Amino acid sequence: MDDDGYGELKLDLLGSWRLRQDGVVVHVATRQQRLIAALAIKGPRLRSYLVGLLWPEYPDSKALESLRVSVHLTSRQVPGLIVNEGRLLSLSDRVEVDVNRIREHARTLGQPGTVAGAASLLGELRDAPLLPGWYEDWVVFEQSRLQQDRLQIFTDIAARSLTLGDYGTAGAAAEAAVGIEPLYENAVGLLIRAELQRGNPGAALRAYERYRQQLQGDMGLLPAEPVRELLAPVLERRERVAKERLVPAGDPWLGGKPVLNNF
Missing domain, CATH: 1.10.10.10 (Winged helix-like DNA-binding domain superfamily/Winged helix DNA-binding domain)
Structure with missing residues (x-):
């Protein structure tokens, strides 16, 4: 230069x-x-x-x-x-200017040869608010616009990393997106898929439950079928285990009611 x-x-x-x-x-x-x-x-x-x-x-x-x-x-x-x-x-x-550099990096993220840059871009953007402590109207507007850019970038990184088999980066990016917008269905789905691919069904289930509870509490809705289907095997297994923990009572004094099997 x-x-x-x-x-x-x-x-x-x-x-x-x-x-x-x-x-x-x-x-x-x-x-x-x-x-x-x-x-x-x-x-x-x-x-x-x-x-x-x-x-x-x-x-x-x-x-x-x-x-x-x-x-x-x-x-x-x-x-x-x-x-x-x-x-x-x-x-x-x-x-x-760091904002311009990162936006340019995000625009080239999907091009060949940019795979390694995804994790770096994620690290730069994860905890990087725009001009914190500045409250002028024009700054607040730009902060909101960048927040939406960050949401899209995190989601793109998660989707691309998932496709490439980088499940660690995919999970971290999807989690960052959910941190910005907890009810963003696409980001929640990506997080669940990443955790399942990493062999963490418990973490996937916790992500689903957080989403389900907030969606129901805030909007009175249940998760869409595609999100539930991602966890169908895990949810079925949870229900099956819960049923297996209930065994018929063997003593007459229990009145035939089931008791929890704690073994």
Whole structure:
């Protein structure tokens, strides 16, 4: 990468906001952080858009002045980070942004030669919320959008890993998806299938029961037939064992009622 003398720039928005230049953390004020994050997530934007996004409570003149000062201070502290084209501002394409890198990785996940990357992508995304502690409306919207992206990525990883016989990664990815959306039937099914393939019918049954109880409690519904069919042999065996644990009473004083066989 041609750095034009400015060095390598990396911006992290997942887990926490962090800007690094040649591996050294660059500390910038909160106002500049918000501008840099907006350009990283939204892409090139007109100044009029940015002032409404970042300073919606300010009069136009004051908001424009705040933007001007933020651009000036950022450009002085980290030259080359922001591309100033008058009315249009953008983040330099030399900046590596973790959100963009992960989304690009996710887009290529299904292509040949990307199998090994699934576990790595899962690790990067599992506990990586977008800009935690930021509560502006536009950030909350982007957090929700990324959450849906994470759900889809985890589900895709689980399905692909299951097909390739990597049941450990499949189970971990499906569990991460269920952690985001416990009632997502596709993710629950993938988790059950992964646990069964790993030889863990007990874990598969526990996943099913958690799903069944929450689905019934929240929506008054039972699991769909395809989900129940995944566990049909396990459920039948559980019922058979339960019946076998009941044996006829042998003593008259029990009145012929069955007792639990504790052996």
